[in-house]
Structure formats: structure tokens, C-alpha cells
Ligand code: SF4
Ligand code: SF4
């Protein structure tokens with residue numbers, strides 16, 4: 001498979017709804033699609049990252065209304081274990097058509113849960129819409145805390161906004177302070193599991209999206225599956241998105257492809273290096289476990 | 296509705312269920328496919344042996360034998376039947392966590408009314424070679440349905456279908472080679488300790504007894520609650536992830552749905 005996965009179309013888009021544009025960073029694609037799917041009955045609830053009782057620590061939640069969905073919107077800087085609720089959504093919440101959003105690895109987990117539903121009773125056909133978010137790497141909560149509180153010398157609870165861009169990790173506090181950490185220091189904070197990740201743009205999602213490749217405030221959207229295509233066409237017909245031809249936008253699809261290639265090449269190298277990580281008594285290499293070969 | 300007994304379709308496969316020390320939840324899981332079970336039995340498989348469902352007293356020859364329950368070494372009949380099932384089946388499946396990993400029967404210390412002398416319960420692979428594992432307690436109806444369809448394609452399909460079925464079943468066969476001990480600890484030993492966990496939450500969502508919570512992005516296992524069913528590890532996308540199958544998820548889901556129509 002190509003580094004960008006199979007897709008039917010790729011578009012630069014943003015939500016037509018100004019509220020969503022303001023609330024959700026980078027185009028509001030996920031929020032708009034879930035809101036549309038909820039209203040149309042394509043899903044009867046969605047698993048998204050919501051706030052928790054600790055500042056900036058995401059917690060998975062099931063939303064069943066547009067208001068709840070909007071309240072949960074926004075970019076998170078650490079992974080929210082959304083798969084934790086995938087069976088629960090069909091049980092305690094009684095959902096028959098579940099929407100879920102996640103990183104590429106979480107989309108992979110969702111497809112594995114559908115194809116090999118080992119501990120996922122009565123879940124496979126209730127997964128109605130899977131949205132993927134591009135992901136280069138991720139941090140643990142403690143890593144984020146170390147960056148904000150140690151490197152940037154700000155309290156987690158006083159941070160209003162975080163931002164990654166132009167080679168810096170920037171935090172903005174409620175009282176107007178701006179602190180930064182050069183992005184090169186972030187490397188040691190990346191969670192180890194991300195170094196074996198071979199997917200950048202959620203190749204297995206129904207629709208995947210991220211800001212890379214499109215101008216500020218816009219997102220690059222891959223429409224992938226038949227299901228994704230139907231939902232996207234419906235949302236377009238309902239006038240929910242402003243779109244631009246991907247050919248015409250800067251920096252364009254080439255950048256997405258470049259970053260995907262870089263990530264996958266680097267991580268494939270890491271996966272390969274694990275094969276000769278250690279040393280056996282007979283002088284031959286000793287391997288670490290490789291999830292892409294055998295359990 | 297008219298009920299009529301039809302002759303078995305000639306190219307169906309034969310499946311049986313051998314019941315050892317299990318709670319019958321695995322057998323019920325097969326039936327939990329509801330009309331799907333009838334579809335399987337109409338078109339793909341003859342059920343030739345199963346407690347209460349089939350009136351056959353002695354282990355017959357079969358293509359696929361699903362073994363439910365662990366094997367009690369103190370019970371001669373269990374040991375004999377298990378060995379006979381192995382000898383008479385082409386593919387032997389550890390169907391459910393007790394057969395695969397011992398599961399709750401791992402906690403048996405004997406002394407129970409009315410068989411106080413029965414205390415040695417082992418995963419079936421201690422006694423016979425096992426080809427394929429389907430963990431979890433109970434297993435999922437959709438998982439056994441998928442395996443049944445894939446077993447049919449493997450044994451009766453064209454070359455392309457055989458290749459798909461082989462690719463699909465391979466990780467479950469590798470799981471059978473991996474060993475017969477399971478615990479939530481596997482997430483620590485073989486995922487986190489190996490630098491492979493990325494905090495997706497699947498394990499916590501999978502555990503049938505809710506022994507796993509996500510604490511700061513990693514699974515935390517309450518080992519007193521864990522029944523050693525192996526579901527968390529096998530469901531984890533970092534225990535195995537076979538791109539050759541997963542990349543074709545849409546086609547495979549459509550094919551299975553098509554087969555069950
Ligand atoms: S880099 Fe990969 S493994 Fe890490 S969070 Fe992103 S998608 Fe998951
Ligand atoms: S399912 Fe695997 S990768 Fe996901 S959180 Fe659990 S142990 Fe980590």
C-alpha cells in the first residue's frame with residue numbers, strides 16, 4: 001500500500017459553520033462530520049476525547065448530541081484511549097451505530113476489533129463511522145507535563161493554549177505569558193510505542209483528516225471507504241464544508257506525502273533495527289518482539 | 296413456515312465441539328450467532344458433534360474440532376476424548392479461554408463437591424497439539440463465525456480464497472504456538488516492556504471482567520480480577536498487526552457479510 005493508503009478523493013476543506021471553525025482547530029472536519037452523522041442517524045453516538053479532572057489530560061467520552069460534541073471539541077496533545085469505550089458504547093450507552101475518532105494506531109485497533117473480534121462481542125457491525133487524525137508521534141501525559149512545567153516553566157492548569165509549529169512547542173497562559181521549548185527536545189519525550197508506527201494519515205479510516213498540506217484553518221481530507229464516501233457526499237450536499245481543489249492549495253499533497261514517507265521510513269528502520277537489537281551467545285543477533293510478524 | 300430436512304450439501308466442512316471442563320458459555324456463543332448459525336449450518340458446515348445440539352455419543356471424524364474447556368488430568372474420559380478428537384480432526388481449535396489458557400480453571404485447587412479428587416486442570420495444549428487459538432471468556436460469536444467461514448474457504452475455496460483464509464488464520468495459529476499461559480500481565484511483558492504500547496485503550500475496552508483501566512495512557516491491570524482469558528493481549532493491535540489482512544478490511548468484511556446473507 002502507498003504511504004497515503006487507499007483513497008477515493010483528497011480535498012482541502014473547512015467547516016462552513018463559523019462556531020465550529022472557531023471551536024475546533026484546523027478546519028473542524030471531525031466535529032462537522034460527527035454532527036452531521038448524528039443528525040442524519042448515521043451514528044447514534046460517538047467516542048471522542050473529552051476533558052478529564054486533570055488539566056490537559058484527555059479522557060474518552062461518548063457523546064450523543066451535537067451540544068456534547070461541540071463541548072468536547074479541540075486538539076489534544078496526548079493520546080486519549082478512545083478504544084476503551086468501544087464495547088461499552090454498545091452496552092451501557094446502548095448504541096447501535098458508533099462513531100469513533102482516533103489516531104492511525106487507534107484506527108488500526110478498530111479494524112482489528114472488527115476483523116478479529118476476540119474480546120469484542122457484538123461490536124463489529126455497530127462501528128458505523130471511523131474517523132482518523134494524522135499523527136506523527138505522541139506524548140504521554142507525564143511527558144506533556146514535563147515539557148510544560150519543566151521546560152516551559154508554566155503550570156498545567158494555567159495554560160490556555162498549546163501549539164506546535166515553526167520548530168517550537170509554545171504554551172500560552174491564561175494571564176498572557178508565552179513560553180517556548182525548541183521542538184528538538186521533544187524527541188526523548190515521544191512514547192516508545194510510536195517508534196514502530198507505520199501509518200501517518202490513518203490509512204484504514206473511513207475518512208481521515210489533518211491540517212498538514214492545507215493552508216491555516218483548513219484541513220486535508222482523505223475520503224477512503226465506501227462508507228466514508230457516502231458520508232462525505234452527504235455532508236457536502238448539505239453544504240457543511242467549504243472546499244478547495246487539493247491541486248491548487250499550498251503546501252499541498254506533496255508535503256503530506258513527504259511527511260508520511262519520512263515517518264514510515266524512519267519507523268520501518270526502527271522496526272528492522274529491533275530485529276538485531278541484542279546478541280546471542282553464538283554471536284548472532286537477538287531480536288525484540290515484532291508485532292508485524294507474530295504475536 | 297415449512298420445515299424440511301435437507302440432505303447435507305456435499306462440499307460442506309464438518310465441525311464438532313468437544314466439551315471438556317468449561318461452563319458451556321463457548322457452546323452458547325456459537326448459538327449466539329442466531330440465524331447466522333443456521334446460515335453456517337445450511338451452507339458451510341455440518342455440525343457433527345456437540346453437547347445437546349447433536350445426538351452423537353462418540354467422537355467422530357471431523358474437519359474442524361472446537362474444544363471447549365480445559366482438560367482435567369484426573370478425569371480419564373476427558374483425556375481420552377481429547378486425544379481421540381486430536382486424532383480424528385484435521386484442525387483442532389482451542390475454542391475459548393479455558394481450552395487455550397486454562398482461564399478460570401487455573402484457579403481450581405480441587406476438593407470440590409462432588410469430585411474432590413479432580414484438581415489438575417490444564418490448557419488442552421498440555422495434552423495434545425493445538426492448531427489454532429480463539430481466546431476470551433467467552434469468545435465472541437462474530438469471531439467464531441469468521442473462523443468458521445475462513446475454515447470453509449481454506450478447505451473448500453478456490454486458490455484466492457485459500458490464500459485469504461490462510462492469511463487470516465495465520466496469527467491465530469501463531470497464537471497457539473506462543474504458549475498456553477495468559478494474563479493481563481502479558482500487556483506488561485510483551486507490549487509495554489517491549490516498547491510497543493501506544494495507549495490506544497483497546498485492552499481496557501476488551502477485558503470481559505473489567506480488570507483493566509487506563510492510567511495516564513497505559514493499561515493498569517488489577518491482577519486479582521484477571522481471570523487469565525488472554526483477550527486483552529490478542530486484541531491489542533501491538534500483539535500482532537497483519538497488514539496483508541487489515542489493509543483489505545473492507546473487502547473481507549463485505550465478503551463475510553456476503554457469505555452470511
Ligand atoms: S505515532 Fe502512531 S502509535 Fe504513536 S500515537 Fe500516533 S498513530 Fe499512534
Ligand atoms: S491495547 Fe495494547 S497498545 Fe493499546 S493500550 Fe493496551 S497494551 Fe497498549
Ligand code: SF4
Nearest residue numbers: 479502521522525527
Ligand atoms: S486482564 Fe482481562 S482480558 Fe486480560 S487476561 Fe485478564 S481477564 Fe482476560
